[in-house]
Amino acid sequence: MRQLFVAGNWKMRLNGRQSIRLAGRLRERVGDVTDVRLAVCPPFVYLKSVAELLSECSIDVGAQNMHAEEAGAFTGEVAGPMLLDVGCRYVILGHSERRHVFGETDEFINQKVLKALSLGLEPIVCGGETLSQREAVQTESVVSDQLKSGLAGVTAEQMAKVTIAYEPVWAIGTGRTATPQQAEDVHALLRALLTEMYGADVSADTVIQYGGSVKPENAAELMAMPNVDGALVGGASLEAASFEGIIRAAQSARK
Numbered sequence: 001m002r003q004l005f006v007a008g009n010w011k012m013r014l015n016g017r018q019s020i021r022l023a024g025r026l027r028e029r030v031g032d033v034t035d036v037r038l039a040v041c042p043p044f045v046y047l048k049s050v051a052e053l054l055s056e057c058s059i060d061v062g063a064q065n066m067h068a069e070e071a072g073a074f075t076g077e078v079a080g081p082m083l084l085d086v087g088c089r090y091v092i093l094g095h096s097e098r099r100h101v102f103g104e105t106d107e108f109i110n111q112k113v114l115k116a117l118s119l120g121l122e123p124i125v126c127g128g129e130t131l132s133q134r135e136a137v138q139t140e141s142v143v144s145d146q147l148k149s150g151l152a153g154v155t156a157e158q159m160a161k162v163t164i165a166y167e168p169v170w171a172i173g174t175g176r177t178a179t180p181q182q183a184e185d186v187h188a189l190l191r192a193l194l195t196e197m198y199g200a201d202v203s204a205d206t207v208i209q210y211g212g213s214v215k216p217e218n219a220a221e222l223m224a225m226p227n228v229d230g231a232l233v234g235g236a237s238l239e240a241a242s243f244e245g246i247i248r249a250a251q252s253a254r255k
């Protein structure tokens, strides 16, 4: 049975002092939570200090991106082995900002997913449709294609280390959340696709997070949906109280 998973994506928002302060507050408030899986994803430069601060508690650390190669002449990039070296368990891959602001392709994201898994990092593989794609009734084909190409070459065994995040682009950072039913419809579709790709057991065990303006006020109803297994949280993960509120909602929504 899958355990709910709440992860905070701090994006490029907090400085070092703020990162350490937030990590310390989270350790105090939710560092002993074990019935929901927890992670925070600070900017690269603060990963090590945040991971050290959280090392004795139940909150894991993830990176927001990585390069597909292990080393080489890639100025400005960060490789998977470096993330392991500073204490990362997870890495967010294919976030909509990487896709749409930095032009990452499905193929490149897939290379990163395969590399992360081969190194022992656990990828959070993101996808979601834009507003115009939703309006053009393309949601189903967009998210299906993203899932299939993102996971190309990933084995059923490796799926135990993969989290999927459905993040409608129109809901990210906009304050406009998908309704629980809108989220559930897409999550159920993704789950059915996972069943086709990997069989019912792997599909039933795969965590599918929802992301896009998740807040303490809407988290419970989203996570009450049968196929919504947690949240990838941006803005509301930057304050300990609101992130805690989402984690408490996850605890009470446990299926």
Ligand code: PGA
Binding pocket: 009, 167, 171, 172, 173, 174, 175, 211, 212, 213, 214, 232, 233, 234, 235, 236
């Ligand atoms: P948001 O971001 O919660 O601020 O909408 C979610 C995300 O981008 O992962």
